Each structure stands twice: as structure tokens, then as C-alpha cells.
Amino acid sequence: MKIVYDYQIFTGQEYGGVSRYYYEIVSRLSKHPNITAQVWAPFYQNAYAKDDPTFPIWGIPVPALAKLGKITRFLSSNGCTIRSKLPLLHPIDIWHETYFWEGQSCPPSGAKKILTVYDMIHEKFPQFFSQNDLTPKKKAIAAKNADHIICISHSTKKDLIEFCDIPENKISVTHLGFFLKNPCEYFDFREKTQEKPYILYTGQRGGYKNFIHLLDAFASSDLLKKDFHLLCFGGGSFSSDEKEKIKSLSLSENVISQIGGDDSLLSYLYKNAALFVYPSLYEGFGIPPLEAMALGCPVLTSHEGSLKEVVGSAAEICSPYETASIKEGMERVLYSPSYSLKLKQLGLEQVKLFSWDKCAKETIEIYKNCHNSHI
Numbered sequence: 001m002k003i004v005y006d007y008q009i010f011t012g013q014e015y016g017g018v019s020r021y022y023y024e025i026v027s028r029l030s031k032h033p034n035i036t037a038q039v040w041a042p043f044y045q046n047a048y049a050k051d052d053p054t055f056p057i058w059g060i061p062v063p064a065l066a067k068l069g070k071i072t073r074f075l076s077s078n079g080c081t082i083r084s085k086l087p088l089l090h091p092i093d094i095w096h097e098t099y100f101w102e103g104q105s106c107p108p109s110g111a112k113k114i115l116t117v118y119d120m121i122h123e124k125f126p127q128f129f130s131q132n133d134l135t136p137k138k139k140a141i142a143a144k145n146a147d148h149i150i151c152i153s154h155s156t157k158k159d160l161i162e163f164c165d166i167p168e169n170k171i172s173v174t175h176l177g178f179f180l181k182n183p184c185e186y187f188d189f190r191e192k193t194q195e196k197p198y199i200l201y202t203g204q205r206g207g208y209k210n211f212i213h214l215l216d217a218f219a220s221s222d223l224l225k226k227d228f229h230l231l232c233f234g235g236g237s238f239s240s241d242e243k244e245k246i247k248s249l250s251l252s253e254n255v256i257s258q259i260g261g262d263d264s265l266l267s268y269l270y271k272n273a274a275l276f277v278y279p280s281l282y283e284g285f286g287i288p289p290l291e292a293m294a295l296g297c298p299v300l301t302s303h304e305g306s307l308k309e310v311v312g313s314a315a316e317i318c319s320p321y322e323t324a325s326i327k328e329g330m331e332r333v334l335y336s337p338s339y340s341l342k343l344k345q346l347g348l349e350q351v352k353l354f355s356w357d358k359c360a361k362e363t364i365e366i367y368k369n370c371h372n373s374h375i
Contacts, residue, residue, distance in 0.1 A: 001093045001371060003029060004111070007041035008099035010057065014047050014064035017287065018118060021152075021176060022098055023048040023055070028360035030056045035364070039098075093371050100135065100142040112370045115146035119284025119305075120159035121208060128207035140164050148370045150363065152176050152285045153306035172366045175310075177356030178290045183268040198229040199330065200273035200297070202266065202288050205235050205242065208281040210302070210320050212245060217279075217326035218256075219249035224330060232258040233269055270295040275333050275340075278307070279320045286310045290354055293347030298340045300329045310354075314346035 005022060013019045022039070023046075029037035039049065039057040045064040049057045095111040122129055122136045129135075143149055143164050149171045151157040157171050199218070205211035211232075218230050230251075232238075238246065238258050246256060270276060276292035282305040289299045289311050301307045302320035311317075318329040333340050 001034065001367060002036045002091065003038075003094040003096060003367060004092050004108075005037070005039045005096045005098050007039070007044065007059070008097065008101055010039055010041040010044040010046040010049055010059075010098065012045070012099065012101060014045050018099065019046050019048060020179070021116070021118075023052075024177060024179070024356040025360050025363055027052070027055060028356065029364065032364065094367050097142060097146070100138040112147045112373075113145065114148050114150065114367070114370065115142050116150040116152065117143065117156060117160050117284075118152055119156055119282070120163055121282055121284070123163040124159065124282055125208045136163075146170075148172065148366065150174055150366060153309055155306035155309055156284045172362075174359050174362040174366070175354055176285050176287060177354055177359050178287050178294065178351075179356070180267050180270075180291055180294060181263040183271050183295070184264040196227065196229040197274040198231040198272075199224070199334075200231050200233065200269055200276045200292075201278075202233045202269075202276075203235050205232070206239075210279045210281050211242075213320060213323055213326060214277060214279050215242075215245060215249060215251070215256075216323045217330065219251055220323060221327050221331060224327070224334070225251070225255050228274060228334065229254075230256040231269070231273075232256070233266055234260055236260075266291075267295060270297045273297050275300060275330060277326075277330065278302070279318060279326055280304065280307065281320050283307055283310075289315060290351050293344075294351045296344050296348065298333050298343035299347060300326070300333060311347075312350050312353075314350035315343060 005026060009019045009022060026037050026039060029035050037056060039059070041057055041059040043062050044057065044059045045062055047064070049055050050061045092108045092111040094114055095108065096114045096116070100115070117139065122133065143160065143166055149160070149166065151160060151171055151173050153175065154173050157173055160166055160171065161168060201211065201214060203209065218224055235258070270292045273292070276289065276297045276299050278286070278289050278299065278301040280286070280302055284306060286301070286305070286307045289301050289307065292299050293311070293314060299311060299315040300318060301311055301315050303317050304320055308317060316329045316333050319325040333343060
């Protein structure tokens, strides 16, 4: 079986969860004895592909510059079209579209078209996106034109059916895996935390990520402010609006800070945090809670989107819309050593349900079923 992945995400994304998903899947499928898997990206910016000389990608690496995005996508689209028409390269059995920027890419004749849908955030929370954002429209077109769709959670599948009216038998679910680098040996941020244990938050903080509600919850607890530091990793420095919010809540640098770093530092922070908090209003999957649990960190997350599906009974669950629920959840874990230990143990078991190997194996079965069907 010959499988080709189109250029879209590898041309448009240097780093990120979507391109990481394809990197992990394609790397594994390319080693399968009965499968030929290759990415067609005539000009690509993706760092995962650039950093791995064994990764099966047809194309030329180019600098990751925002101004090059439209140009490289245009050139890559035309390059893929030309390559797909070359008779020596037929037959291609599966054509997997890696995103929906173009609304519709250029599969060779006879190939079954697969699409992965990662989330329905634009559709559920349009208030957090520009009115000129065409992602929902292009996603709907791509979904209608696909022979089969992969969703990364049952929650995303349910939302896709609701918003795009896709038949349920046209959709399969494959949960994602996760990847962790070894923790760095030591990182000294005691000047900021004053040696307090810390509550960890990671990643972007705007919109549906619900960081503002976390700030309100933390600030509303005299106990938490006295005993813990709120440490934010990644997502860039605090914005002017965030600084204003922090100031209005009378939170000083002694109790809250933001730092950046690489994946080995992130692993260190997970490993040593008193609690990882992820109060998102919606996720298509939710890898950070798995990463935290894999390193023995208790997790508090919300019941929205796919998060409950991912963490099962191995995390403290809160309502992301209720400040009191987030606050009480944090206090329940942090002030009960036995409960915290129980969550750590449950988390280590829960993460065994998820891996990139499992994701790749399930994806192969979907390809086979689609290839053998007469749809």
C-alpha cells in the first residue's frame, strides 16, 4: 500500500501539535514492511522533518519565515499536482490531507482521500477568532470531499457530526500518543518561587485556554497564595492585559511568574510540580495532561471537550466556568497528600492507554479498510 501525505502542514508549520502528529505517524508507517509512506512537500519549513535525515519527505527545506508561507504553499501545491500526474508514480492508494488551508488539495486519480480533523474550536468558539478566518468553511469542504475522516477523540467526532453533518460511518477515532524528552538535571528558579512548591500551567493562555479563570481561582484562595507559586511555562511573556489582570488581583512576582525553555525543562517542571492545572474550555485531545501524568504529576483539568475522555478517572475534574470549582479542585489535591499520591498512581496507569505506536497501528487499519472498500 502506497500512502502519500500532502504538503500543507509541513509547509505551513515549523513546530506544533499537528505536524508532530504526522511526523510520528509517518515515521512509523515508513518502517512497515508492506507500506510505502512519504510526504510530498516541495518546499517545507517544518523542523521535525528538517531535523530527521531518515524522515521520508520529498522536497527542499526552506527557512521558517512567515512571509514565505503563501509562496511556499503555492509552489508546493503546484509541485504536488505535477508530481501526482507522473505515470511512473502510480498507483497511490491513500492520499492523506494534512490540513485544510486550501479547502481541497490535489490527490492523484484513484487514490482514496483521508482527512484528519483535530478539533472544532473555531466552530464552538467563534468569538475567539477573526471573522475573516476561513478555517471552518475550508474544513467543512475538506470533510465533505474526503472518503474517510480520522478524529483524534470521540468528542471531536461528536462535534464534527454536529457542525458539518458528516455521516458517523465516515469517521474513525484514533487517540494521539505523546512524547517527552528526559528532564534536565537541574534548573534554578528559586529566586522567583522563593522555594515554594509550585502549581504548573503550560502553553498558550488566551481565549478558550481559560487562563483568566485560573488567575481568579488562584487569587481567591489565601491558602494557595500563601503556600504555592503559580508558574507558567511557555506561551510567551505575560501580555499587557494579563499584567493588568494580575495587578488587579494583587498578585506579586512572589506568587506568579512566567518562563520559557525547551522540552527537557518542561519535563523537569512536570516532574517537580505539586500540581499541573489545565482548565481549558475545549480541547480536541489534550496532550499536556498526559505528559504531566507520565512524569508523576497530579493533574487538575476541566470536564469540557475531550479532556475527561483523555484523563479518565486519573485526574481531579473541575468546571472551567466556575472559579470556585477550579479553586476547590486545586485545594483538594494540594492539601491532601494521600489524594495527591492516588492521582499520581492512577495517572501512571492511565498514560499506558496512549502511545504513538498504538495510534500508528490503528491508522494503518483505517487505511486498509478504506483502500479495500468500494466507496
